[in-house]
Amino acid sequence: MDKDKIDKKDHILDVAEKVFSDLGFDGASTRTISGEAGVNMAMLNYYFGSKEGLFLAIFERKIASFQTLLQNIGNDETITSWDKLSKCIDNYVDRIIVNNCFQKLINRELTMSKRWELTDKITQILMVNVIEIKKILDEGVKNKTFAKNIDAELVIATIFGTKNYIINTPHVSSLILGHDIRDEKYLEEELKPRVKIYMKRLLQAYLMKDNDNSK
Amino acid sequence: MDKDKIDKKDHILDVAEKVFSDLGFDGASTRTISGEAGVNMAMLNYYFGSKEGLFLAIFERKIASFQTLLQNIGNDETITSWDKLSKCIDNYVDRIIVNNCFQKLINRELTMSKRWELTDKITQILMVNVIEIKKILDEGVKNKTFAKNIDAELVIATIFGTKNYIINTPHVSSLILGHDIRDEKYLEEELKPRVKIYMKRLLQAYLMKDNDNSK
């Protein structure tokens, strides 16, 4: 049946995503992945051509859902620049914490000096979001919602960096926060709203204050 | 000669640090490392026992320099909490951008679910800095330098996360900033001061403003 085939491929991709994110591309053997997924080793090549093909397929599957999310917020003329940024933060915190282990994959791949093609593709995808936020920040400066001398590029680094730090280094951030951040209940009910509130207060304080240059 | 021996070991460690940070632990073969370092493959095992021993030796070498840096800032009674935090930021930005590729190593290792012993050791080392900053923040709240309702834990995530984001994802941050951040001149003369100024303004705005809870 066609449905079963798709389900099986999807199951392999689910397992592979987890194993790759735990062990890295080189650390995860095809035997481990196929074993974990409960399928014969040869099926990986049968379905995805190669180990790298499997790796790429994981990304292909996720890309679509990444593209469209922030798309229309920037063009909404009815809300202020601050509200747009606020919406972006909400979306981003929600989305990223769901795609937990995929985020780890993306981030590790970006730190590698291998597989340039994939690195470039990921970079391109992430830049869509970066540009979207940059646009909102610039617009906010122009219409004086935000202070004129903000450092927009580094604000972007803070937005993405803060979230990445929490998610990608769970050992450290769990110690800092005093909870296991891999506990889904804590994540959903406490951490997510807390990060949202914090990010908004942090950025509001910075963006909407006059940072005079006379030190 | 004893000097030559140490120099050679250090040279191997330098090369290995670079190769590991580019290719990951599993992606970097002992042949690649020894070839890059211009030494016989067997030397790696002769000096460091094993591939993992070599990997650990890279960390051992760096640990000492990491420990002592922030140590005494927190205990200085003559400066304000804000100045302490300010000093921490300076130290941190300076140090971390120098140890560029070692940071990538640390960060990738923290995202892995392998080599628990090393992960725990790294976590422990990083926590020294975390606790130091936490202490400063708490003290600042107590003596009313900082607002009473700040989110100290997430401030820490912002400090480390912002810097990590810039350094660990050079492809993306180079695009954002419009310069190749691996260009040492740009890094030293432009980016470093810029990050310092930005971080201080960002944190000052947040920490020294009343974040009322009514919305």
Place this chain on the structure above:
DNA sequence: CAAACTCAATCAATCGTTTGATTAATTTTG
């Protein structure tokens, strides 16, 4: 000379991939 060092050659183990056979379901044919 003895200890420390260096090397090419080699080891077993594991890697990603391919193979050829087998099964089961579908389509074509007489």
Place this chain on the structure above:
DNA sequence: CAAAATTAATCAAACGATTGATTGAGTTTG
């Protein structure tokens, strides 16, 4: 309809290549 042919899916086994590690013979050094 029933037999034959075709197809996709699955498997155990094996492939060559590469891995980290070791060997034992040679060289250098103090």
